[in-house]
Amino acid sequence: MNYDLFGLELNVWVDALIRVLLIVGFMTVSVMGLIYIERKILARFQRRLGPTRTGPMGLLQSLADALKLIGKEDLRPKSADPWTFEFAPYVVFIPVFLGFVIVPFLFGWQVRVIELGLLYFVATSSVNIVGWVMAGWGSDNRYAMIGGMRAAAQGISYELPLVLALLAVAMIASSLNLQEIVSAQGRVPFVVWQPLAFFIFFVAALAEMNRPPFDIPIGESEVVGGPFVEYSGFRWSVFFLAEYAALFILSAIGAAVFLGGWAWPLGEELGRGWQLILMSAKTGMLIFLVFWVRASVPRLRIDQLMGYSWKVLLPLALAQVLVNGAVLVYDWPKQVLLVTGVMGLLALFWVTERAVRQPRTRPAMTIAQSEAAS
Amino acid sequence: MRGIAKSMLTTLSAFTRRPVTREYPERHRPIPERDRAFPILLWDQGIDEPFCTGCHACERACPVECMTVLMKDNPRHTSQGGNSSRRKIIDKFWIDYGRCMRCNICVEVCNFDAIAMNNTWQGHELSVYDRSDLVMDLPQLLSQHRQGNLKEWVAE
Amino acid sequence: MVTPRALEHEFETQDLMINMGPQHPSTHGVFRMVLTIDGEVVRDVVPYVGYMHRGAEKLCETMDYRQGIGYMDRTEYLANFNAELSYVMAVEKLLDIDVPERAQWIRMILCELNRISSHFMFTGAFGTDVGVFGTAFTYSFIQREIVQDLFEEITGDRLMYAYFRPGGLAWEVTDNFVARVHEVLADMRQGVIDIDGLLTHNEIFVARTKGVGYISGQDAIDYGMSGPALRASGVDLDIRKAEPYLYYDQIDFDVPLGEHGDVYDRFVLRVEEIRQSIRIVEQCIERLQPGPIQPERMPRMLRTPPGEVYIRTEAPRGEYGIYLVSKGGNRPYRLKIRSACLSNLQALKHMTVGQYVADAVIVLGSIDIVLCEVDR
Ligand code: SF4
Numbered sequence: 001m002n003y004d005l006f007g008l009e010l011n012v013w014v015d016a017l018i019r020v021l022l023i024v025g026f027m028t029v030s031v032m033g034l035i036y037i038e039r040k041i042l043a044r045f046q047r048r049l050g051p052t053r054t055g056p057m058g059l060l061q062s063l064a065d066a067l068k069l070i071g072k073e074d075l076r077p078k079s080a081d082p083w084t085f086e087f088a089p090y091v092v093f094i095p096v097f098l099g100f101v102i103v104p105f106l107f108g109w110q111v112r113v114i115e116l117g118l119l120y121f122v123a124t125s126s127v128n129i130v131g132w133v134m135a136g137w138g139s140d141n142r143y144a145m146i147g148g149m150r151a152a153a154q155g156i157s158y159e160l161p162l163v164l165a166l167l168a169v170a171m172i173a174s175s176l177n178l179q180e181i182v183s184a185q186g187r188v189p190f191v192v193w194q195p196l197a198f199f200i201f202f203v204a205a206l207a208e209m210n211r212p213p214f215d216i217p218i219g220e221s222e223v224v225g226g227p228f229v230e231y232s233g234f235r236w237s238v239f240f241l242a243e244y245a246a247l248f249i250l251s252a253i254g255a256a257v258f259l260g261g262w263a264w265p266l267g268e269e270l271g272r273g274w275q276l277i278l279m280s281a282k283t284g285m286l287i288f289l290v291f292w293v294r295a296s297v298p299r300l301r302i303d304q305l306m307g308y309s310w311k312v313l314l315p316l317a318l319a320q321v322l323v324n325g326a327v328l329v330y331d332w333p334k335q336v337l338l339v340t341g342v343m344g345l346l347a348l349f350w351v352t353e354r355a356v357r358q359p360r361t362r363p364a365m366t367i368a369q370s371e372a373a374s
Numbered sequence: 375m376r377g378i379a380k381s382m383l384t385t386l387s388a389f390t391r392r393p394v395t396r397e398y399p400e401r402h403r404p405i406p407e408r409d410r411a412f413p414i415l416l417w418d419q420g421i422d423e424p425f426c427t428g429c430h431a432c433e434r435a436c437p438v439e440c441m442t443v444l445m446k447d448n449p450r451h452t453s454q455g456g457n458s459s460r461r462k463i464i465d466k467f468w469i470d471y472g473r474c475m476r477c478n479i480c481v482e483v484c485n486f487d488a489i490a491m492n493n494t495w496q497g498h499e500l501s502v503y504d505r506s507d508l509v510m511d512l513p514q515l516l517s518q519h520r521q522g523n524l525k526e527w528v529a530e
Numbered sequence: 531m532v533t534p535r536a537l538e539h540e541f542e543t544q545d546l547m548i549n550m551g552p553q554h555p556s557t558h559g560v561f562r563m564v565l566t567i568d569g570e571v572v573r574d575v576v577p578y579v580g581y582m583h584r585g586a587e588k589l590c591e592t593m594d595y596r597q598g599i600g601y602m603d604r605t606e607y608l609a610n611f612n613a614e615l616s617y618v619m620a621v622e623k624l625l626d627i628d629v630p631e632r633a634q635w636i637r638m639i640l641c642e643l644n645r646i647s648s649h650f651m652f653t654g655a656f657g658t659d660v661g662v663f664g665t666a667f668t669y670s671f672i673q674r675e676i677v678q679d680l681f682e683e684i685t686g687d688r689l690m691y692a693y694f695r696p697g698g699l700a701w702e703v704t705d706n707f708v709a710r711v712h713e714v715l716a717d718m719r720q721g722v723i724d725i726d727g728l729l730t731h732n733e734i735f736v737a738r739t740k741g742v743g744y745i746s747g748q749d750a751i752d753y754g755m756s757g758p759a760l761r762a763s764g765v766d767l768d769i770r771k772a773e774p775y776l777y778y779d780q781i782d783f784d785v786p787l788g789e790h791g792d793v794y795d796r797f798v799l800r801v802e803e804i805r806q807s808i809r810i811v812e813q814c815i816e817r818l819q820p821g822p823i824q825p826e827r828m829p830r831m832l833r834t835p836p837g838e839v840y841i842r843t844e845a846p847r848g849e850y851g852i853y854l855v856s857k858g859g860n861r862p863y864r865l866k867i868r869s870a871c872l873s874n875l876q877a878l879k880h881m882t883v884g885q886y887v888a889d890a891v892i893v894l895g896s897i898d899i900v901l902c903e904v905d906r
Pocket residue numbers: 425426427428429430431432433443464483484485486487488489
């Protein structure tokens with residue numbers, strides 16, 4: 001069986017190898033770029049300069065960091081569980097890496113065009129929770145264990161709204177193939193028809209990536225890095241790589257599914273170069289939004305995080321799926337989707353505000369009570 | 375959600391403002407002339423000898439006892455055929471910068487205006503690898519004013 | 531929060547003890563607390579203090595009154611002027627000397643500016659505790675930096691000012707003092723807007739802080755709390771109003787009070803206090819007249835008559851008191867610092883037990899402790 005790679009006829013294995021190598025190189029470079037850009041942007045939000053020393057405008061800072069991390073000693077606590085501890089970073093990293101397979105970079109070009117692309121992505125991306133728990137458990141550190149447990153709870157809770165939001169879009173596009181989803185959008189991207197699903201996707205994606213305001217597992221001011229606490233050197237950098245690769249992949253998928261991927265809203269067929277620019281611009285917008293949110297919001301507490309997922313996001317996502325189903329079955333006009341989506345979004349905002357404005361009814365437990373309890 | 379929107383607008387407005395940090399070793403902040411780094415001894419440029427007579431006043435007043443002063447007869451006193459009016463002069467002087475708490479008391483008690491707080495960047499950038507390198511002896515204490523790179527400021 | 535099920539012992543779970551500090555990013559210095567947690571809920575807190583103990587009180591007993599000023603700076607390194615003020619006022623009371631008017635006004639301006647910078651330190655550190663990645667911290671520190679620049683121009687040092695002396699001030703302020711203070715105040719107003727916009731109304735921030743770390747007014751009094759932490763529980767006790775020192779009785783300002791006694795109130799109250807301090811400084815600047823800054827005749831070496839005094843002032847963190855016993859001579863016989871932070875810290879257990887681990891961190895942050903002052 002031969003595959004077509006940029007017009008070259010290649011053996012399937014050679015083809016796969018080339019694609020994987022391309023992706024690995026691309027990912028490493030893009031992650032280093034992302035880290036540099038994040039530090040610069042965050043610095044501007046905080047009125048700082050950011051990295052300036054290494055290379056022109058600090059451009060080589062990420063490279064220097066990477067070299068430093070690789071050169072560092074790989075420490076393992078004596079009491080840690082060796083296998084769990086050593087393999088955890090890879091269990092976190094590989095599922096994320098697998099996600100690259102279905103990122104639709106250009107029209108007709110992704111590592112593999114998979115018919116059930118979205119399903120594949122959803123299935124692989126949730127495996128890394130196991131890695132987090134392994135890291136937390138294997139480190140034999142109480143902060144790490146709390147962090148690992150938090151990661152598990154959070155990852156599982158937010159997987160559901162994420163999947164349902166993607167499912168809602170897949171219903172409208174009537175496909176799970178990302179290429180077809182992008183093509184189905186045509187001139188009007190799905191964010192217009194599915195604003196609620198987009199919002200839920202964005203929030204859930206933030207939680208999946210453990211970005212603020214959902215960086216509860218690694219919350220520096222509470223559990224000091226959570227599962228990473230005992231890691232150093234190369235293994236730690238693998239976690240880091242996974243975090244930023246996930247950021248890139250989720251933003252790219254968000255851009256493809258909701259923002260129309262490589263399509264230009266006004267024009268027609270575009271060449272490969274333009275497609276790449278558009279795709280990068282849309283992904284970049286989402287990534288900037290993630291950084292912006294990071295600079296602006298505090299961290300949620302674990303019970304609020306779970307409550308928000310199960311009590312707010314999940315019911316609304318289900319409602320969205322229901323509405324989409326009705327629209328498909330009864331052939332209602334598309335405008336219904338827009339109206340219901342905006343209404344859902346307003347309901348979401350209203351629920352959020354109401355939750356905050358609740359009267360303060362939770363008095364602290366007295367010491368006598370707690371002694372009685374323990 | 376409105377609150378979060380407000381937060382994000384606040385950060386966005388900061389994004390457009392100028393950064394406030396400085397690239398420190400390359401670019402120094404101008405420091406005011408009252409700045410107190412560490413005490414140094416002053417040099418009487420007219421007669422070409424230190425102002426300090428070794429009177430021990432500062433040594434006694436220092437709260438952390440980081441100074442050591444030794445006095446000697448001035449070989450350049452007029453009675454010895456020199457041109458100086460100081461009968462006694464400083465022989466040896468050490469200040470342990472590692473202990474000094476920069477309280478300015480030595481400057482206030484000195485009757486001869488012989489000691490002052492360094493108000494240049496040189497007085498701040500004193501990182502060393504060994505604590506004993508922070509014990510300054512007389513030539514080190516005198517050198518900076520002798521070369522004339524000290525901003526004048528005398529507390530009234 | 532305690533679920534009813536856990537209370538009824540249907541499931542026996544094992545409590546976990548975690549050790550927070552002394553090297554933990556959010557214990558504000560070298561403070562250590564051992565938390566006993568059940569899942570994410572704190573069951574018990576045992577605070578350990580004393581890592582920073584340097585015996586400042588005892589050291590001051592071996593020094594004359596001027597030398598002690600430097601040590602006062604180091605007990606309370608975020609509100610040095612307030613600490614110095616308590617000390618020099620105690621000495622002045624023993625000596626029974628009158629301080630010139632100009633010196634008093636300048637002391638007031640500097641103390642209030644110091645309160646502003648100290649509260650900005652709180653907003654920054656608290657923002658980090660709540661989880662804003664560095665943004666609140668940098669915004670606050672920009673403001674602190676501006677105030678410190680002014681202090682450096684006047685006193686020569688950024689942190690350890692050693693500027694107040696028994697009887698007045700060490701030296702005159704700079705010529706452009708008034709103009710500079712106005713500049714600084716303009717920046718402070720912008721800084722309050724920034725911090726306010728970033729945190730006060732943010733839903734996540736509100737959700738995290740409202741109803742957390744509750745303490746009632748009566749309990750707060752019982753624990754000996756003071757300052758903003760006490761006023762957040764609705765107790766109207768501000769020493770600037772209750773026992774006016776300096777010229778606070780001639781100045782028009784409000785004392786903000788909280789209603790709920792939770793973390794959110796403590797934060798909002800401090801932001802409001804920054805605004806009030808700006809008001810106070812504005813009024814002080816208007817009344818500043820040229821004049822001497824030291825009494826006519828001051829002895830070179832201060833010798834106090836035998837006696838004892840207790841002076842308390844309203845420092846940013848609460849009541850900062852100096853108890854000074856003299857048996858004559860040029861050094862105190864006994865010096866005791868009544869530290870606001872140490873007393874406020876007593877209520878930590880009361881406020882933390884029953885809350886989440888993440889809340890333990892912000893409750894500690896909301897007390898706004900300075901470990902140097904706790905341990906002295
Ligand atoms: S510096 Fe001044 S006080 Fe100290 S020994 Fe010299 S002359 Fe005396």
